[in-house]
Amino acid sequence: MNRILDVNEKLAYVVVEPGVTFFDIYDHFQKHKINLWISVPALGWGSVLGNTVDRGHGYTPSGDRQHFIGSMEVVLPSGDILRTGQWAVPNSPSAHACSNSFGPQVDGLFLQSNFGIVTKLALHVDCAPASFMNIKVHCPEIEDISPLIDALQQLDREGITQNHAMITNINHFASHDAPKHAQQSVPGPLTPETITKLKEKYQTGYWRGSFDLYGPKELVLARWARIEGVLKEKLPTARVENTFYEGENGKPVDNRKIGTLSAGIPSMSPISLADYNLPADGTGAGAHVDTTLILPCSGKVVLEWFRKAKYIMEEQGVDPFIGCHVFPKYILFVQEYVFDKTNPRHREGGRKVVDALLTEAKNVGFANYRSHIQHMDAVQDLYGFNGHIYKRFVETLKHAVDPNGIIAPGKQGIWPTKKAGRNREGKM
Numbered sequence: 001m002n003r004i005l006d007v008n009e010k011l012a013y014v015v016v017e018p019g020v021t022f023f024d025i026y027d028h029f030q031k032h033k034i035n036l037w038i039s040v041p042a043l044g045w046g047s048v049l050g051n052t053v054d055r056g057h058g059y060t061p062s063g064d065r066q067h068f069i070g071s072m073e074v075v076l077p078s079g080d081i082l083r084t085g086q087w088a089v090p091n092s093p094s095a096h097a098c099s100n101s102f103g104p105q106v107d108g109l110f111l112q113s114n115f116g117i118v119t120k121l122a123l124h125v126d127c128a129p130a131s132f133m134n135i136k137v138h139c140p141e142i143e144d145i146s147p148l149i150d151a152l153q154q155l156d157r158e159g160i161t162q163n164h165a166m167i168t169n170i171n172h173f174a175s176h177d178a179p180k181h182a183q184q185s186v187p188g189p190l191t192p193e194t195i196t197k198l199k200e201k202y203q204t205g206y207w208r209g210s211f212d213l214y215g216p217k218e219l220v221l222a223r224w225a226r227i228e229g230v231l232k233e234k235l236p237t238a239r240v241e242n243t244f245y246e247g248e249n250g251k252p253v254d255n256r257k258i259g260t261l262s263a264g265i266p267s268m269s270p271i272s273l274a275d276y277n278l279p280a281d282g283t284g285a286g287a288h289v290d291t292t293l294i295l296p297c298s299g300k301v302v303l304e305w306f307r308k309a310k311y312i313m314e315e316q317g318v319d320p321f322i323g324c325h326v327f328p329k330y331i332l333f334v335q336e337y338v339f340d341k342t343n344p345r346h347r348e349g350g351r352k353v354v355d356a357l358l359t360e361a362k363n364v365g366f367a368n369y370r371s372h373i374q375h376m377d378a379v380q381d382l383y384g385f386n387g388h389i390y391k392r393f394v395e396t397l398k399h400a401v402d403p404n405g406i407i408a409p410g411k412q413g414i415w416p417t418k419k420a421g422r423n424r425e426g427k428m
């Protein structure tokens with residue numbers, strides 16, 4: 001189960017089995033000189049199929065991976081094999097190009113799901129562009145996240161931006177360079193003095209936004225001109241920088257020269273984030289647990305939420321560790337709790353932070369899009385409209401397709417019925 005089954009360079013898709021990693025696809029494109037880019041997540045070692053069905057995201061224009069599924073092959077609990085989209089049409093030449101069905105769309109039933117095992121996935125990827133530009137926006141103050149998000153939203157409405165922007169706060173990106181003890185000797189969250197020092201060291205602000213442009217040079221430069229204008233108007237105190245790359249002799253740009261996630265280059269370097277709060281004596285084991293909420297793409301709402309999250313995290317003596325993924329209409333707001341998993345106090349702090357964030361999220365109507373297995377029931381409870389009709393409906397489907405509750409009972413808070421003897425109360 002680790003084969004790359006098909007690559008279609010013209011229609012820009014790949015067909016993979018579950019074990020294929022982002023590194024594997026990248027290496028395959030390089031080896032066979034295929035002018036495609038795969039949208040990698042922060043860590044390249046994961047499974048392309050696993051990341052897609054978990055609603056993961058990469059950083060190129062096709063980063064919102066779940067919406068770039070071409071087709072799937074699924075083994076159902078009955079043992080039947082199902083194919084979705086045009087792959088359900090025998091011998092269809094559009095099998096991997098079009099996910100439309102005739103009737104209800106069922107590929108979504110296998111995302112974050114315990115209805116079947118996906119054995120093959122067709123995923124649409126990006127064409128290597130003729131040129132590429134990375135844009136970074138350094139915003140000095142905490143409040144600047146509000147106009148930054150509104151500016152990005154405006155640029156999306158105008159059809160200017162192409163991939164989702166990633167906004168991180170200062171300790172998040174500083175963590176890729178050095179652990180906390182190297183940045184501050186006093187315990188607790190970063191002090192205003194340390195934040196000032198880090199801003200100078202990394203020549204940045206409290207927030208750093210990053211996004212990219214792809215395509216023919218004329219279009220990239222035209223988009224850039226509009227972006228520069230909007231950012232100057234909305235964020236007069238921000239520093240904006242860009243880096244431009246162009247392919248040679250009419251060929252697409254070589255992403256190895258760019259070297260970033262947003263150019264489809266897989267990496268393992270972001271894993272250093274997990275070691276950020278380890279002690280200076282070299283002991284401990286780095287870990288992180290995140291609470292990623294879906295917020296609307298509105299600067300005011302995000303700033304208000306950030307202030308609450310900051311307070312909740314600082315109460316536990318840790319920094320608000322934020323990665324804010326700005327999609328056109330919504331935001332995936334990642335709040336990382338980075339800790340030493342050998343330290344019982346850190347572990348307890350993590351539980352308190354997640355519980356407090358979920359409680360506050362419920363008060364304002366936010367919910368997670370993904371979660372650690374430990375919190376799946378709590379997150380599912382946030383989807384409570386009409387007596388949890390969503391959960392009741394999906395559990396009805398679960399019972400219909402898997403009456404014995406064989407596959408991943410309780411995944412995403414979806415449990416088999418009591419009759420199957422594997423329900424939440426029975427705990428298997």
Ligand SMILES: Cc1cc2nc3c(=O)[nH]c(=O)nc-3n(C[C@H](O)[C@H](O)[C@H](O)COP(=O)(O)OP(=O)(O)OC[C@H]3O[C@@H](n4cnc5c(N)ncnc54)[C@H](O)[C@@H]3O)c2cc1C
Pocket residue numbers: 018041042043045046047048049050051053054055056057058113116117118119270271273274
């Ligand atoms: C520092 C750090 C940064 C990260 N950054 C990102 C990021 O930028 N973007 C992002 O998306 N993620 C990110 N992650 C999360 C991580 O990379 C993902 O969890 C990973 O991509 C999932 O791949 P996996 O191989 O672990 O999948 P798995 O854990 O194998 O699968 C994920 C889920 O899919 C289900 N699944 C897997 N295979 C099948 C199958 N064949 N049929 C049905 N269901 C299946 C599993 O039940 C599981 O719940 C980050 C993690 C860390 C530690």
